[in-house]
Amino acid sequence: MGAALFALATPFMGASQALACTLCHSRIAEDVRAAVFGADFWSTMGAVFLPVPVLLAAVFLVRRVSP
Secondary structure (H helix, E strand, O other), X not given: OHHHHHHHHHHHHOOHHXXXXXXXHOHHHHHHHXXXXXXXXXXXXXXXXXXXXXXXXXXXXXXXXXX
16 A cells, blocks of 8 residues: 555656746746745744644644533
């Protein structure tokens, strides 16, 4: 089973698929990368990950309370 899964997954591990993406090398892609990885990168990442502890606490609370 593991060998068959490896044989099926091997073609997807190469970089050739990434090079085939025409959107990755467009002007829009450059604008998106500039917006995401710009000067306010850490504040954006903080805003994205800020709700994670709250959501995890809610999941653990529901898991503990429910039978």
